[in-house]
Amino acid sequence: MCSADKTGAWMLCPQCDLMVRLPDIPVGSRASCPRCHTTLTANWHEPRKRPTGYALAALFMLLLANLFPFITMKVAGISSQISLMEIPQVMVSEDYSSLATLFLLVVQGIPAFCMLTIILLVNPIKMPAGVKRILARVLFQLRSWGMAEIFMAGVLVSFVKLMAYGDIGLQTSFWPWCLFCLLQLRAFQCVDRRELWQNIAPMPALRHPPEVGVTGLRQGYRSCPCCTAILAVDQPACSRCGVVAGARRKHSLQWTLALLLTSVMLYVPANLLPIMVTETLGNAYPSNIMAGVILLWSDGSYPVALVIFIASIMVPTLKMLAIGWLCWDASGRGRRDSHRMHLIYEVVEFVGRWSMIDVFVIAVLSALVRMGQLMKVYPAWGAVLFALVVILTMIAAMTFDPRLTWDRVRENKLKEPRLDGN
Numbered sequence: 444m445c446s447a448d449k450t451g452a453w454m455l456c457p458q459c460d461l462m463v464r465l466p467d468i469p470v471g472s473r474a475s476c477p478r479c480h481t482t483l484t485a486n487w488h489e490p491r492k493r494p495t496g497y498a499l500a501a502l503f504m505l506l507l508a509n510l511f512p513f514i515t516m517k518v519a520g521i522s523s524q525i526s527l528m529e530i531p532q533v534m535v536s537e538d539y540s541s542l543a544t545l546f547l548l549v550v551q552g553i554p555a556f557c558m559l560t561i562i563l564l565v566n567p568i569k570m571p572a573g574v575k576r577i578l579a580r581v582l583f584q585l586r587s588w589g590m591a592e593i594f595m596a597g598v599l600v601s602f603v604k605l606m607a608y609g610d611i612g613l614q615t616s617f618w619p620w621c622l623f624c625l626l627q628l629r630a631f632q633c634v635d636r637r638e639l640w641q642n643i644a645p646m647p648a649l650r651h652p653p654e655v656g657v658t659g660l661r662q663g664y665r666s667c668p669c670c671t672a673i674l675a676v677d678q679p680a681c682s683r684c685g686v687v688a689g690a691r692r693k694h695s696l697q698w699t700l701a702l703l704l705t706s707v708m709l710y711v712p713a714n715l716l717p718i719m720v721t722e723t724l725g726n727a728y729p730s731n732i733m734a735g736v737i738l739l740w741s742d743g744s745y746p747v748a749l750v751i752f753i754a755s756i757m758v759p760t761l762k763m764l765a766i767g768w769l770c771w772d773a774s775g776r777g778r779r780d781s782h783r784m785h786l787i788y789e790v791v792e793f794v795g796r797w798s799m800i801d802v803f804v805i806a807v808l809s810a811l812v813r814m815g816q817l818m819k820v821y822p823a824w825g826a827v828l829f830a831l832v833v834i835l836t837m838i839a840a841m842t843f844d845p846r847l848t849w850d851r852v853r854e855n856k857l858k859e860p861r862l863d864g865n
Contacts, residue, residue, distance in 0.1 A: 453653055454483055454637070455666035455673055458785065459849040460658040479785050479849070484637040491565050497630035498558040504623035505555055511615035514598075516811050518609035523813055527551070527616065530810040537809065537821045545830060546594075546806055549799075554589040554627050557582055561630055564639060575643050576684050580669050583636060587792075587837065590799055592624045596750075597803025603747040604739070604808065640670040640683065647682045650675055660850070665690040695844040696770050702839035703766050710759060710832045716825035719805045723818050731825055732756060732801060755801040755829070758794050762836050765791045766843065773847035784848045791840050798833045802826055 454463050456476040463483065468474050473485035487493060508527055515524040525533075531543035560582045564575065605611050649664075653673070659665055665676050670684040680687045692698075717729030730738070732755050739748035765787050772784050805822050812820040 494633040501626035507619035508616040515612040549590040601807040692844040698842040706835040713828035717823040718825035
């Protein structure tokens with residue numbers, strides 16, 4: 444049995460399951476898997492001070508962003524002004540509490556909770572070990588669901604749409620919100636999962652010395668999906684974080700395909716039904732996603748029309764096709780080009796959240812464009828269905844186990860991880 448101090452030098456790649464022995468990583472560098480090039484761990488400058496500083500600054504900027512007006516709009520002498528907290532209130536008043544809850548969670552609630560959790564975990568604050576484990580587990584589970592920067596992109600797209608109707612003014616809280624988006628992203632980047640868990644609890648000892656360049660499954664080992672600890676295949680619960688898992692995600696392909704099929708079924712009505720309704724002088728004009736793209740293109744807003752078309756139509760469609768292709772390949776029917784399939788998986792994971800831009804555009808428009816009988820915008824059922832499509836495809840990508848694409852590939856005894864600068 445390997446001792447705990449020697450265990451800390453070993454790591455199973457979470458994407459391709461290759462056993463790697465980590466070298467001494469210089470400060471400011473990171474180690475990547477020699478087979479799939481996934482970043483395994485990083486050695487940041489001042490690993491406590493930097494994320495703490497960024498997280499504290501982000502929380503302060505978020506507070507400022509909620510205290511003052513966000514944007515204003517003036518049409519024919521009538522002005523409208525909103526703050527960030529008024530956006531969900533308008534949605535609730537229009538009987539779209541589901542969209543209001545989604546906005547509060549992914550735009551403000553989850554990012555704020557993650558910043559607070561980072562402060563608590565990276566610093567030597569006295570807390571029960573069980574509380575630290577729970578916070579660390581929740582932090583990395585919620586990381587993909589914070590969408591503050593995507594909302595910011597939706598705000599910018601909304602500006603271009605609104606400029607055709609009146610004058611747009613940036614108010615006091617707009618700039619703190621921009622800083623919050625940047626700071627919370629930077630705080631996440633400066634937190635290394637492996638190092639964080641090492642500070643919470645040591646790596647459990649290994650049953651037998653591992654072999655470099657061979658997958659963990661062939662050696663009787665598996666990687667904990669939460670804390671990256673190396674565990675025996677027949678050990679269901681991680682002794683460090685308590686997460687129960689197997690060598691591969693149970694029924695990964697079945698769950699992924701079920702979620703994919705559901706998202707496809709919702710995607711058709713989400714594109715056919717109106718996503719928002721514009722009332723002008725008492726006349727209602729419903730529009731769906733494609734109609735909005737056509738209107739922007741006809742008005743000469745070509746870049747914005749392309750952004751909406753790519754994010755709301757092209758990306759969801761290609762993402763669903765890509766997830767289906769990944770499942771096809773992982774089931775043994777593909778060409779066994781694991782490097783290509785891994786690249787597709789990484790792209791799917793990265794771009795999936797950005798399809799939510801259109802939902803956030805509707806949120807901004809419905810909150811700001813409230814000019815009495817002159818003009819009014821409110822969401823429609825198509826927006827709810829489209830948000831569900833984005834959420835389901837995100838969950839489908841999370842339930843897919845990328846290691847399945849590598850299980851049929853023979854190892855080439857790759858021994859040394861790559862070292863890159865942060």
